[in-house]
Amino acid sequence: MTYFLLPIRLSRLCRRNVLSIPFLLFFFIFQAFAQDDFKPKLGLIDRASLEMNAYPGDSTAEAVFLYDYGKVTFSYDNLRGLMMTTNIWVRVKILKESALERASVDIPYYMGSSYKDQEWVEDLKGYTYNLENNQIVRTELEKKAIRREKTSDTQTTVKFNLPNAKKGSIIEYSYSRVSPMSVRHEPEIWTFQGAVPRKWSEYNIIIPGFLDYKMTMGGYIPLDIHKQEPLNVSVGHSTYDGPGLSYRFVIKDVPAFVNEPFITTASDYVSKINFELASINVPGEMKKNFSQTWDNVERTLDEATWFGGELRKSGFLKDMRDEIAAKSTDPLERMNLAYRHIQERMKWDGYSGLFAAGGIKKAYDNRKGNACDINLMLTVLLRELDLECDPVLLSTRAHGYLHQEIPMLESFNYVIAHVKIGEKAYFLDASESFAKPGLLPERALNGVGRIIPKKGKGRFLEIIPADSQSKLEMITANIVPEDGTIKGSYSISYGGYEALDWRSKYGAEGDNVFHDDLKKAVPEWNIQKVAIQNKAEDFKGTVNVTCQFEMEDENASPAVFYFNPVLAGRWTKNPLKAKERIYPIDLGTGISASFIGNFTLPDGYALEEMPKAEIIVLPDKGGKFSYQVRQVGNVIQVNSTIIVSRTRFLSEEYADLKEFFERVVQKHAQPLVIKKKNI
Template sequence: MLLLIYLFMTTFLLSSRLSCLFRRKHASILFLLLFITFQTFAQEDFKPKLGQIDRASLEMTAYPGDSTADAVVLYDYGKVTFSYDNLKGLVMSTDIWVRIKILKESALDRASVGIPYYEGQSYKDQEWVESLKGYTYNLENGQIVKTELERKTVRREKSTDNYTTSKFNLTNVKKGSVIEYSYTLNSPFTVRVEPKPWTFQASIPIQWSEYNIIIPNFLDYKMTMGGFLPLYMNKQESVNVTLGHASFDGSGRSYRFVVKDAPAFVNEPFITTEMDYLSKISFELASVNVPGQIHKNYSQTWENVERTLGEAKWFGGELGRSGFLKEVRDEIAKKTTDPLERMTLAYKYVQAHMKWDGTSGLYSGDGIKKAYDNRKGNACDINLMLTVLLRELDLECDPILLSTRSHGYVHQHIPLLESFNYVIAHVKIGEKTYFLDASESFAKPGLLPERALNGFGRLIPKKGQGRFVEINPIDSDSKLEMITANILPEDGMVKGSYSISYGGYEALDWRSSYATEADNVYHDALKKTVPEWKIQNLAIKNKADDYKGTVNVSCDFELEDENASPGVFYFNPIMAGRWTKNPLKSKERIYPIDLATGISNSFIGNFTLPEGYALEEMPKTEIIMLPDKGGKFSYQVRQVGNVIQVNSMVQVSRTRFLPEEYADLKEFFERVVQKHAQPLVIKKKSI
């Protein structure tokens, strides 16, 4: 009855090897499959007792699994059961028990705890906390001393209109203490019908995280397992359930899930949002079925979701409002009949006319006409407006719902409108398709902002059934830097010209920062990146004339090395755009790497030496390839006559990498950093 599809697939995943299933193009929708279950016949169980502590926990001075941790959760326990209350009806009770070892003073604030709960207007619509207990344990003169939480110190504070928080501070807490607390949160079904997601990871390591739930058979939950840590225990069995009402008593199923020695979750570079990576269990109520009394289906299909959108005034209703755009439509229609030109003109018009208010939004706030009149709106206002205008121009255009990177991945097997928080437009001209987001002021047509690059979106057509479409970037972080300079060893100087061309997402970022600013603002920013340069004659072309073209910057510069000696001159030829740090710091990684966009960085340098000087040693040419054509780094230095030519190219074409590819990618970036740090030595020739 309970839909545990992903649990049942673990055996298949193990036999098939994860790397076979986790393809690059579908990485974003397969995270849920990676919660593998390992079970043995001789598992060690752990069942401590509340109010009792072992000496070993108090004597611990550092966590063996992570010497940097300032605290470690020794025990994190949750149990969900259901009961019937004569006044409140069905009630879901969640028992929580947490035990934490304080290793450093920086973790003392973990002794301050808050428990939020819902307080509605009526007695039936209120959660309540009961059975609150707390203890602090210390070793004093070789003896275990226990300090108990005094209930009178617990205070209630109003958090919002509907939420109250029970707050308490465990006392006598210091470095070396162990603290623990437990309580029960009772939630009537009028307030909450689904258990809260249970996460097996936190910002500090967890030695033992256990989740139990006993589900009566009349409740049908979909359970989704997510994350990348293996289950140490996964046990389930049929049980008899007594809820306190004859209609609900009967059979059910008990589940026990344990993750052991979970590392601290680190918000590493190149991820979307932490909830996409945390190992966790989530629930969705599919139906309630009490024979002869209750039968309610909560499950949705994507068809239901699309029907809801179509009937909603704030979405489908807005797509039918076009009168205010007819004048613009007629002007564009007079200029051209070419579909691509019409699309470009309409996109540019909305892009120039509207100012994005910085919010995402899945529905139009006060309507797209009012947004149009105010010349300001959320992303949905702007892109629904664009969709309407393109339809008026007889183009095949439909909205796409998606989830931004900070909002998390969309799980295609769970039809929920709440999965989305953003809208873009989709245009089909012949066999080509275009993704448009006119909320980005300086983006060329088809260049979606990075926030929208999150795997898949749901296309909502004017007629027929919707579908998921993959959203990939059409461009990369692209820049080309060039230096032509004279080396003057006798003066300890380098004089020359510098130019940089920003393309793709680099151009978008640059224009977003400087397109409306005076040139001296960028001059100051450039000066901060190369503080040793004396910059003159700065010139900027195509700040905002043609978004399809690159932004081109050029200047003259001088660099003086005060430590240079007349006979020997050291300098790093990668004078701009140098990779000084590896963006990947962790030794290992269990999460996929999501770069959002590709990388294309090139540097070309031509350095002229004076007569009588030569390069002491020619550096070795370096060429590094990532597997599966994922990227390439090349570095070459050569001397032609009295000119030293330097070429460096860093190119990463794939945007998603598997955890097992992390070592290769980290080494790739490390080699770039090492090579870019390598100086050249210019020496005066012996006569």
């Protein structure tokens, strides 16, 4: 049994479940799971793959990667110094015409101003395979069909179309991209998973001992082969030659990544390997460190004119500070006044980022800026009012989950403010025109953020929304079976994120816009007297809508009347469709949806059968669904309450949550039967 030292620091980063091994002497025993190896030859294809009409692992797939291969090696060039070469080899079976676009390939590479700062692509080969007259016909990519186009000031792209590609073809290409380490000192992220299945995805890298990389592995599909072995690495220069390590990673039969409901962004879930250069330590030369600490990141921010420099600019806000200070000495009231002032004055331009590009004073004067502009000026104003307020950096849901173990400024793309008053803390984002203080937009609800205090060290804060998607709907109506009509009043109260969503859509519009949308949402209703209260007066309160309605069932008879009592807020489909799920569920916010119905029957009518009451509870207090129908006198009372208090569920809890939603849909679809009593 052989043990050897690992110069790469290895961590496995899965969504919410992170294992990190920093600065560790890590011993690893080669382990290859039960797995047949696969080493094809470029330019040769098997008949069975060509004859395949559908991929057995996914009959819906438009294409399948039969082979997806990458290899990274290092070398030394006398003119350019250290070089990194990335070899790519792709073999794809085209199963549907919709996948023919994969025969058009673009390979971008960097072109700097000096030849020492330029990448290049070499050894490009391509083939298309078809079955013609029961014979395998190979068509080779001609050199004259390869184009190079300058696609930006610093980027050139190699473009080509693989010839004779059609439904049923197999396309194949390989190339090498050579990169000076001055241009690209880290291998690109290797993803084992994509939009279509991959029968075999393999990544190899040979690392000289003087290069120290941190490697992170993300996703939810385990490796089938994970092999490493020591070897002598020759890069072409005696100073750099010496011991190193070779790695091989393989996943076979990789399913297509499905963008399922309730996720953040695909990059948080696909299986992948990422590298970060920690240091270069050449024998006899000074060691150069690249890896950052959180202290480095915070120092960079503090010294940056576009961040720390902006936090030290307050003169343009002194008049507003004095005006607010004269109105109140209460810290909470001061916070609310400052928040409302910035919120009403500023218009968000739709951009995130960490840069106050033109400066917060310019943004304030122009009454428009990005989220960083707006929330940095809010932070400055609150500090001027003697409140403990600091910026918080985070990664939005679309940007990806923030890994606390990897100190990188690039991990962040958004700024909010954090205020502490006594023992209570508030997260503020004044870029949302209709949000109450403490209600962050859903884009900012991504687990954690890092606070950058005015004094002392930064730290991570968990961001848990205090509000949910809250909605209460009520109907009070009379049922007239002889006419087949239901006539009465309807009201709905939007709270929390439901209120924010409603106000964001209708708050600046005329009431008629919502009236029209309401009528489209329930076309079977004849709606009259729509009234809206607290449209945008008090963001802390609910939006309340009332109306009168009438609906008619043309198939009803005086003797028997069928109707679904959940006339509003009915769940008609389960948002969770997949049979199984390997990814966790991230709802973003909790759910609170209630319906109360009171239906008055004329004398001589009653429910034929009383439905059974139902209560369903999710494990670990994750949620509760209750449904009850009863008759009191001549009034049918219906109560439905859906509460999901947790926002994140593990994949192991998927079946429970899916069943929970399914029971809601089933119960909401259950009709009631009203019959005329025999007197």
